[in-house]
Amino acid sequence: MAPSSVFTRRIMGIETEYGITCTQDGSRRLSPDDSARYLFRPVVEQYQASNIFTPNSSRLYLDVGSHPEVATPECDSVRQLLTYDLAGDAILNELAIDAEQRLAREGIGGEISLFKNNVDSLGNSYGCHENYLVARDVVLKALSMQLVPFLITRQLICGAGKIYRPHPASPSKDYGLGFCISQRADHVWDAVSSATTRSRPIINTRDEPHADSHRFRRLHVIVGDSTIAQPTTRLKIGSTLLVLEMLEAKTPGLDFDFADPSRAIRDIARDITGTTPIALADGTHTNALAVQRTFLDAATAYYANRTPDPDLAAALDLWQRTLDAIDSGQLHEVGTEIDWIIKYQLIQRYQHSQNLPLDHPKLLRLDLAYHDIRPGRGLGSILAQKNLMDTFISDQDIASAVTQAPTTTRAHARGKFLHAIKGSDIPASVDWTRCAISRPEPASVDMLDPFQTDYPELDELINTITGAP
């Protein structure tokens, strides 16, 4: 692999599917499907569609069913990606405020909750997908196989945690009631596959680069939990970026071949010490903590010779402190930074003070409330206000990201086009790689390089729309 295949500046995006409820005094007011349709009504009225690009160049989407989805615009730094991920929450929060006002006016009433989690009360799972651009000359399957052991053990540093209740149909039912580090661990079936429906892999290899297919591929990681605490999201993305770079640079010593990836991910999820033996294909054993230490040590050495990035440095620091905290059992050392640990501590405290069984409805409600993104209602915002959850992205930056597209990637060009068509009655269509109009003459511009911020042909198209000379 040529050194040019190592991306130290990389295009990335996060897709988040949200759970939704509409309740009044604790009982259901609308079904999740109806709640989602209600939420999207102003979108459909404005755009005649429920699959649109918002002014900040994100994709906002409601498929059949009840999970609104936001896909961030193309970002090229950890900080930018985090900010646009939070802007996605803010966009949905605005829609929820509007929906609640309409519900009140129409005499239905009720509160809309939006959950950034990955599993509902019936055991159905929905995703948080990470997208990372890689070079076309990278053998994606080989890269993915190397990445899988990192991703299977990554839950230790960035799982969102949940109370697991045995579900009769679940293959994990034999684990019994208990705390589980990851929301998604029970819902992946294969290490690497190009299908998302029949089997749900850790990495999806469907070849849809949303870019020039001769130069680029898009790595689609679908095993991750949606994360709430900003330090956890920074660690999730930052650690994965560093591991990707190291694998692209052919760093030695990072090969683990798990005998049974789906068994390993479920076993690791049930062990807050990270020490459960994991079988390797050669018959020997390792454990999650040891695998993560190997990747961390390599990443620390790699970063010493890399262009500095304060967010990657912060991710490395937290990665180290989290593994140390798990190793020593002193989880409180990272008790305001790592989602599953914040949640685990909360549940433990409440459970013991009230002497409740782990599957008590009060504890299940607490678990769910952790993921509610509505400010002032969801536990994340309440904990942050009380300094019990660390934050570092300012409200002002999030507010700007709701209306402005990123300026350093292709999202910038799309943002200009979106802005131009907003004030126009010319029919237009937008996708990741293309902007088009159908009047006065059908015309379109392809944008096949996601690193490119400006496309002169697109500016001409915009002039046609705005009537500029």
Ligand SMILES: Nc1ncnc2c1ncn2[C@@H]1O[C@H](COP(=O)(O)OP(=O)(O)OP(=O)(O)O)[C@@H](O)[C@H]1O
């Ligand atoms: N070339 C690229 N490399 C990496 N990420 C990209 C690239 N182009 C777009 N993205 C990001 O990939 C994500 C695509 O989201 P989208 O929901 O459309 O995914 P999809 O996998 O194409 O479709 P679906 O969710 O409908 O299956 C966005 O977050 C976007 O910013």
Ligand SMILES: [Mg+2]
């Ligand atoms: Mg998507």
